[in-house]
Amino acid sequence: MAGLELLSDQGYRLDGRKATELRKVQARMGVFAQADGSAYIEQGNTKALAVVYGPHEVRGSRSRTLNDRAVINCQYSMATFSTSERKRRPHGDRKSTEMSLHLKQTFEAAVLTNLYPRSQIDIYVKILQSDGGNYSAGVNAATLAVIDAGIPLRDYVCACTAGFVDETPLTDLCHAEESGGGTSLAMALLPRGGHIALLQMDARLHQDHLETLMEAAMTACKSISKVLDQVVRQHLQEVSALTGE
């Protein structure tokens, strides 16, 4: 048997989407009361939770304190039950350390850290169920959580993955598409200015294709930003209704 046909001649992907269509996104803000900010997102079958504490005093060693801006501390982890095979995931394995670092870079670019000198912001991201695009779900959840915490951002940070099959860019890859070989490019974008906060790609891709692939990823990020914006507005309406304003 040959491998999976990722893109049919009629232009449909494995799960029935077209090449540039995203998965169904559902999100909720303020899911935990104790944290300063929290959010939950579902992108298809990928489900992520993000929690934000801060800004607060720098804990632990004082030496990490920065005098001109806030320190951003990120921790990424995957639940033991997040994949089809239950696996113990110790803290600080290489994959999650790398992801933590990516998240940190992304949010350092987006949060207005200079407003909070000598303080710290903690962002915790947990993947509850994994079906491809863990990083982007994590970033999107974290954006909502940061907004929920009331921390000023330059813009929404929206992330999306894009792959390349049969000379066609596919956006928002699911697990089968990610593992089906080929490239996967993850992009975090500040959509309004079109600034790229993070761009990451492991597999090989010919430079001729990079342009189209980035183009597709950007469009996808922008669509995500629209969805996130709606979620934020709806949340605000609900909250303001509750407080009776």
Next chain:
Amino acid sequence: MLKSKTFVKKTRSGGVMKIVREHYLRDDIWCGTEGCVECKQEETVLQKDVHIESNLCSFPHYLLPDTNVVLSQIDILEDPLIKNVIILQTVLQEVRHRSAPIYKRLKDILHDKEKHFYTFTNEHHRDTFIEREPGESANDRNDRAIRVSAKWYSDHLKKALSEEEIQIVLLTNDRGNKEKAVESGLLTYKCEEYVKSLIANPELVDRLALTDDDKNEITSSKVLFPEHLPLSRIQAGIKSGAFQQGTFRASRDNYLEATVFVHGEGDQSTEVLIQGLQNLNRSVHQDLVAVEILPQNQWVAPSSVVLQDEGPKEDDATEEVEAEKTLKSAAGGAESRKPTGRVVGIIKRNWRPFCGMLFLSQIKEATRHLFTPADRRIPRIRVETRQAATLAGQRIMVAIDGWPKHSRYPNGHFVRSLGCAGDKDTETEVLLLEHDVPHQDFSQTVLSFLPKMPWSITEEDMAVREDLRHLTVCSVDPPGCTDIDDALHCRDLPNGNQEVGVHIADVSHFIRPGNALDQEAANRGTTVYLTGKRIDMVPELLSSNLCSLRCNVERLAFSCIWEINDKAEIVKTRFTKSVINSKASLTYAEAQMRIDDTNMNDEITKSLRGLNSLAKILKRQRIEKGALTLSSPEVRFHIDSETHDPIDLQTKELKETNSMVEEFMLLANISVAQKIYDEFSECALLRKHPAPPPSNYDILNTAAKSKDLVIHTDTAKALADSLDAAQVDGFPYFNTLLRILATRCMMQAVYFCSGMDSDFHHYGLASPIYTHFTSPIRRYSDIIVHRLLAVAIGADSTYPDLMDKHKQSALCNNLNYRHKMAQYAQRASVAFHTQLFFKNRGIMNEEGFILFVRKNAIIILIPKFGMEGTVFFENKNKPSPKLTFNQEATTLTVEGHTFNMFDKVKVTISLDASNIQHQKIRMSLVEPVILGVSVAPSEDNQPKAKKAKLDG
């Protein structure tokens, strides 16, 4: 662009893993029907006016076949008559799982605009998606999905088409499915019923594959073969080591014998011998089979008898038993026994349509006939046809449908007719098909990528290219050559060195990567030269005009320029894209005449002389390094310009200038190989020639021993030296014969991608690295090498596939396959023309040499025609003479006369046309005279005079 809100989780468990996938259902999948008012589609595939006349369905209708119909009746679907068919996604996916070749064919049909085949993505349509119910098997679910979709379609068409009513006809061969479909109010027919109902197209019925239902009527009930094991048992057996898996290769000479090539790990590939019909167990050449090795005491030696399956004796068991007996008695001594096995099951059939001829049944009204394939390794096939009378004497194509265990021959069906047998065009078509040579005319899409005429070199081209128009460049080629891809120049430099340039047609300028023209060329791989016909790799406009470096026109070239000192050492190498203007297109003979004629002293001649003297030094150096000079008899036909029949035949002569051109081409290839490998160590396309394993030299060694000579085969150098030393007094042709044998010991040279292999050595040329750069018009490998080199010197940009070593390695595999097939096709074409020649000539007497000695025959080479033939000493109708075969010394004693290898014999040659399909050259012995074996020389007046030539 609506995304459906409802989504269904699809659970698929394989092993322990549970995979959850999203499954989106859409409401924007259209029906593809012309004139549909409900669907907002931009393009329609299915026509509004459906014209197909059928007894069963007199109304316009679309066909909707189920999976089994597609799998078994793909030939019917391919027929141009069948149009407007809906292929469901469910069907397409099932076909993809079940059979890759049929899937490929189905995709080809779907892409064909003329056929109006529409793929309906029913699995993602909101109304046609169904979930598997508890207790329902996957197959039943798919059948139901097909019925639901068919129902949806017929309802939809009723609503959506205002004026005309088009109905849906479901084709299924499954009885249960049909009943359920009829219940739900669908029009359903069996495929055969439907095809038979088509008016005015009775020949389509012949193309129907035989399905399970009527299989029993065509065969007797007697079980002839053991049952094949199911796949699960085979897999278990292979795992435990009880069975071996390998490719089945039938023997060309003996229909009761075959070998299975078992791919082991690393170098552990072995061959398993299979003997006897029962053990062969319905395997067909090239199938992937599972074999069981028999206990050692049942091992046999490969027989050296030649056995052909004679006549269509229906399931005649006695004949087989007898033939097998001869096989047994012919088996050699215990020491030559080989691992022997029997086929227990088929892992994968590798059937393709076969060319051949119909062998009419003796019963006049019979509709079942035996079909004899042109390839002797394929068994006869039983076909059912009503047009036997018209098909007799024609070459036809037949596909195998199956081989039940109680049938002596496989069952098949007629696919198409190629034309009259013996006709030159038909025969050429057959040999092209049999060797899988793509030979259709170039399609319009391919031609659309050709440059527009009139074409000329533009300013931009000139700006990026070196202007070498002032150089005295000339080309040297065989006479009548129109695709000139190389030209040379040579001039003295002020510092006493010489500048030599090899200019190669810049085909990669015209063929841009990835377009249809490029893909077509990549698929063809090579130009195929047949006798009197050329199948081009690129369209003629390029091959014979724009790329051909003809004289006195400006052409784009890719040049490799060296500075060479008088010891023929390279001082400097340079590659550049250039523009040249060749001053002369010479033939080998013309160039030779210019060099030899001391009165001529023009630029061209001087340049040629310079090249020639350098070439001689280069050649000497190469031979010192251990390059081999091998020999294979090549022939040339003189073709009558009117009738295109061969009128004379002669072996090709080699002149000094041939080797001059060759020397510089080798040099250019080696230089380029080095350059592209330095630049792209992972993805350079190179060519290697592996050293043959020592056992390959066995025949050469025994042959030399018979003349008390020793051939050293340890290294290429030793082999070259001992071949040079091997001379027998008074037998000048002996050395050539020995070289012919040495050629047969060699391995095939192959293309490969440098990132996928570590051994680059070219054994025959004694070069550590080699590639093909010099013939981009006729070889695709050279185009790739051109592109790599162009990137390396910054003259062109790269593209993704060029840098992908896996894609490149896949390309190499195709090129190797095409080259091999092209070679076989070439040989087959020469053989066919040799036959034509002898057909016109009648019987001739010739002298020849014994090349091999077999148990019941000797194989003779006729140097004059470069032709081989077999003299049999056994005859069906006559009692055989007394034969004694000595395996050690490879001699055969016939009635007291002993034949050794290399003995000179005299034979008569005639054309045996008794079997019109396999017309063959028959040779019979004239000298030495052996009573009851040899024949009297035929009355022939010419041969005497010619004989003197070949001894010289």
